[in-house]
Amino acid sequence: MNKKKRIIPGFGISMGITISILSIVVLIPLSSLVIFSAKLSFSEFIYTVTRPRVLSGYFVSISTSFIASLINVFMGLALAWVLVRYDFKGKRFIDGIIELPFALPTAVAGISLTHLTTTNGWVGQIFYKLFGIKIAYTRIGITIALIFIGIPFVVRSVQPVLEKIDIKYEEAAFILGADSKTTFLKVIFPEILPAIISGFTLAFARSIGEYGSVVFIAGNTPYETEIAPLLIMSELQEFDYSAATSIALVMLAISVVILSVNALAQGIVSKRVNGKI
Amino acid sequence: MAYVELHDINKHFKKFHASKNINFSIEKGKLVALLGPSGSGKTTILRMIAGLENPDSGEVIIDGKVVNNIPGSERGIGFVFQNYALFRYMTVFDNIAFGLRVKKTPESKVKERVNELLELINCQGLEKRYPSQLSGGQQQRVAFARALAHNPQILLLDEPFAAIDAKVRLELRTWLRQMITRLNITSIFVTHDQDEAIEVADEIVVTNKGRVEQVGSPQELYKNPATPFVAEFIGNSVAVENYQDFRYFDRKQEGEKAYIRPEFVSVFKKGESIQYANSAEEGTVCDKIFRGSSIEIKVKIHGNIISAIRSINDAEINLGEKVDVFIHRLYIVKDNEVILANNSSLVEEEMVI
Amino acid sequence: MNLRKENKALKYFLIIISFIFLGVFLILPLIYIIITALKNGVAAYVNAISDEYAIKAALLTLEATLIAVVVNTIFGVFAAWLITKYTFRGKKILSTFIDLPVTVSPIIAGLIYVLTFGRQSSLFPILDSYGIQIIFAVPGIVLATIFVTFPFISRELIPVLTSQGTDEEEAAALMGAGLFKIFKKVTFPNVKWALLYGIVLCTARSIGEFGAVSVLSGHLRGKTNTLPLYIELLYQGYDFTGAFAASSILVIFAVVVLVLRLVIEKRGEKNLDIKK
Numbered sequence: 001m002n003k004k005k006r007i008i009p010g011f012g013i014s015m016g017i018t019i020s021i022l023s024i025v026v027l028i029p030l031s032s033l034v035i036f037s038a039k040l041s042f043s044e045f046i047y048t049v050t051r052p053r054v055l056s057g058y059f060v061s062i063s064t065s066f067i068a069s070l071i072n073v074f075m076g077l078a079l080a081w082v083l084v085r086y087d088f089k090g091k092r093f094i095d096g097i098i099e100l101p102f103a104l105p106t107a108v109a110g111i112s113l114t115h116l117t118t119t120n121g122w123v124g125q126i127f128y129k130l131f132g133i134k135i136a137y138t139r140i141g142i143t144i145a146l147i148f149i150g151i152p153f154v155v156r157s158v159q160p161v162l163e164k165i166d167i168k169y170e171e172a173a174f175i176l177g178a179d180s181k182t183t184f185l186k187v188i189f190p191e192i193l194p195a196i197i198s199g200f201t202l203a204f205a206r207s208i209g210e211y212g213s214v215v216f217i218a219g220n221t222p223y224e225t226e227i228a229p230l231l232i233m234s235e236l237q238e239f240d241y242s243a244a245t246s247i248a249l250v251m252l253a254i255s256v257v258i259l260s261v262n263a264l265a266q267g268i269v270s271k272r273v274n275g276k277i
Numbered sequence: 278m279a280y281v282e283l284h285d286i287n288k289h290f291k292k293f294h295a296s297k298n299i300n301f302s303i304e305k306g307k308l309v310a311l312l313g314p315s316g317s318g319k320t321t322i323l324r325m326i327a328g329l330e331n332p333d334s335g336e337v338i339i340d341g342k343v344v345n346n347i348p349g350s351e352r353g354i355g356f357v358f359q360n361y362a363l364f365r366y367m368t369v370f371d372n373i374a375f376g377l378r379v380k381k382t383p384e385s386k387v388k389e390r391v392n393e394l395l396e397l398i399n400c401q402g403l404e405k406r407y408p409s410q411l412s413g414g415q416q417q418r419v420a421f422a423r424a425l426a427h428n429p430q431i432l433l434l435d436e437p438f439a440a441i442d443a444k445v446r447l448e449l450r451t452w453l454r455q456m457i458t459r460l461n462i463t464s465i466f467v468t469h470d471q472d473e474a475i476e477v478a479d480e481i482v483v484t485n486k487g488r489v490e491q492v493g494s495p496q497e498l499y500k501n502p503a504t505p506f507v508a509e510f511i512g513n514s515v516a517v518e519n520y521q522d523f524r525y526f527d528r529k530q531e532g533e534k535a536y537i538r539p540e541f542v543s544v545f546k547k548g549e550s551i552q553y554a555n556s557a558e559e560g561t562v563c564d565k566i567f568r569g570s571s572i573e574i575k576v577k578i579h580g581n582i583i584s585a586i587r588s589i590n591d592a593e594i595n596l597g598e599k600v601d602v603f604i605h606r607l608y609i610v611k612d613n614e615v616i617l618a619n620n621s622s623l624v625e626e627e628m629v630i
Numbered sequence: 631m632n633l634r635k636e637n638k639a640l641k642y643f644l645i646i647i648s649f650i651f652l653g654v655f656l657i658l659p660l661i662y663i664i665i666t667a668l669k670n671g672v673a674a675y676v677n678a679i680s681d682e683y684a685i686k687a688a689l690l691t692l693e694a695t696l697i698a699v700v701v702n703t704i705f706g707v708f709a710a711w712l713i714t715k716y717t718f719r720g721k722k723i724l725s726t727f728i729d730l731p732v733t734v735s736p737i738i739a740g741l742i743y744v745l746t747f748g749r750q751s752s753l754f755p756i757l758d759s760y761g762i763q764i765i766f767a768v769p770g771i772v773l774a775t776i777f778v779t780f781p782f783i784s785r786e787l788i789p790v791l792t793s794q795g796t797d798e799e800e801a802a803a804l805m806g807a808g809l810f811k812i813f814k815k816v817t818f819p820n821v822k823w824a825l826l827y828g829i830v831l832c833t834a835r836s837i838g839e840f841g842a843v844s845v846l847s848g849h850l851r852g853k854t855n856t857l858p859l860y861i862e863l864l865y866q867g868y869d870f871t872g873a874f875a876a877s878s879i880l881v882i883f884a885v886v887v888l889v890l891r892l893v894i895e896k897r898g899e900k901n902l903d904i905k906k
Binding site: 327328349351356358359360363364367375376379380 | 797798800801802803804805806807811815816819820
């Protein structure tokens, strides 16, 4: 191929600056992870990541993240629906406050949620006295923190898609005699399904890696409320970089799986919508 | 004298072969249309002349110089983009002045030139407006003025009328044609609308699937299409396979099919025409479409449905009516060539007279 | 207008659920922080936030944030320009790498810097001979902050630039304008609100980053403690008034960010109207 001349000037400098900064911040550190991983002995790796305490850490992280993200799908859908379809006082306020989890430092959210949900906290004591349920320092507490972290992901994925759905489709369904339940399930839901899946995936992926908001409310009891990122943190504090890297590699693999499942699901759904299946 | 020449140009976009051995030249001062269906490579040709794309091989020559390695900004061209690409955060004045200011023209000269152009495009008083505050036609004229600001030798226009309402489009066509003639600037414009090309251009370059099919004046394209594609594309042609069933056409001319254009078909009520009484064939009217200034009649004949145009002043023809159909001329396609066939009864009659 | 009679019961049910959910999950924690911070009186509050170490932590946070925002803005503008204005091979891979940092757990982000610059790294002796310490020091904190907010600016710019196409830039280039001129006169006015929005998000996240910074900080009071780390320290020392007082500053900041976001969004929409 001959040397390309580009009509818009500045290709060289843009490429240079982008690649330089990307290398320093992402590529070199990432390659050092790859190099370090290559040096790990396989048996040691397997031993580290199959220790019961580590397996329990993965289980706690995945299960609480999954439940929190599932709850966020329903609440996120409701919030997006309310924001797009209804007019009421305080709508602007709701729209603004939804991004609070993006704006508020996670540690601040963490300590506040913890204090609220201990057995003598404002919210915690209600649940403890009425139902005997403890929130802080249990997996319920972790789930609560992850709901806080994940909610904007679902709302912000679904909201724009819902806004774009032409009201004519619903009117068409209505004229054809469909009731509102059928209209929602058959007309609207398929349209927003890809957005729901991607909102769920984003929230799920973020929750699994979340540290700041969870670490205070979790209580960090081994086998009970110890999350995987915390295990990495403890290994780092003991300067056991091999163990930390091993645990991290499995987490990265989990993230890759989640993101690939999302990509796959998006592909299937969009194919169906475009009628290529 | 050839002013813009393209020599053996090839261009790929990844695996898509967008331009295949393009060769043509354009004379100075001509107004040329690049005409073809979408995806035929016409815009790619225009962009290569402008230096917005680089050919993979071949030469672009302007005024005798190979310009492949000269940036678009130094080729002496003005470019009008399809959606005008007016700078939306600049006023009309700043838009037109942009190129002059880039070239460090003294501000007094800039002002003089911009005012001159505003007068030319009849947009005095709009200089403080932003593009969003202009009508489509005004935007197009501003884009035209912006492209002309630095006195280019060549004006390139990409689908200049595509974004404009049908009614204004007709006015603008005439306006642009007059403007370009007045400035006597070599101009090339891209269009997919054959009426536009035929009406506006001195010369038309027909493109199809990355190739140039034919270059010629509108009349030439009309009368002597060089390839089956041109025969089919120009005019509202109807393809007919069994053209040999039609009377008074030389049966010896073997071909795959023939194209019939409505202009070359006459339809008469029974007994209406004396001239063609003997040579016409019978057809059945199967559709009638009111076109405003004329009526299109669709007639079934020898198993084909062909179109003809009748004046609204002619006697009314009804659906299902048996009519006399006379075909003046056919374009017979044979091995990628087009042979023109005239109705032999016409020739005989002329000889008699 | 919709011909159907809206289902009123459903509407109010959903609105009330939304208010309760957001009230409990988002607003209550905010209120709680402010109230707890002020529980022991205004004097104690002022005392807590004017603590020497609190101020030092705030200044370090500010420093890291400022550097991260500047670096990411420069990077984001060039990267977004590169991705949207040119065609080249490997564009997809480049975009993937740019977006990668936000999909990685902050703890893992910290880990990879430890592996890159820590004692066992082959870079360590070189850096050490120049007396440069990165991990457990300020440079590590800065790098971690840059990493976790890396795509924040480019992510806001790319969609806007993509929807704008390249015609205007091509037109300007055909008239002989250079990179700087095209960007300043033609592109920047189109993206300024998106850029500002990205900067606000980047600032917010930089100030609040906890996990990655926690890995790379030496946790030295007054030296390598950022504000969130300082809050953790107070909290673990059972100084709840101090922890919540320091938190209240970040709460106020978060509210400012949310308001700014709404304002920018509104201005951006207005801008869009002009364009149409």
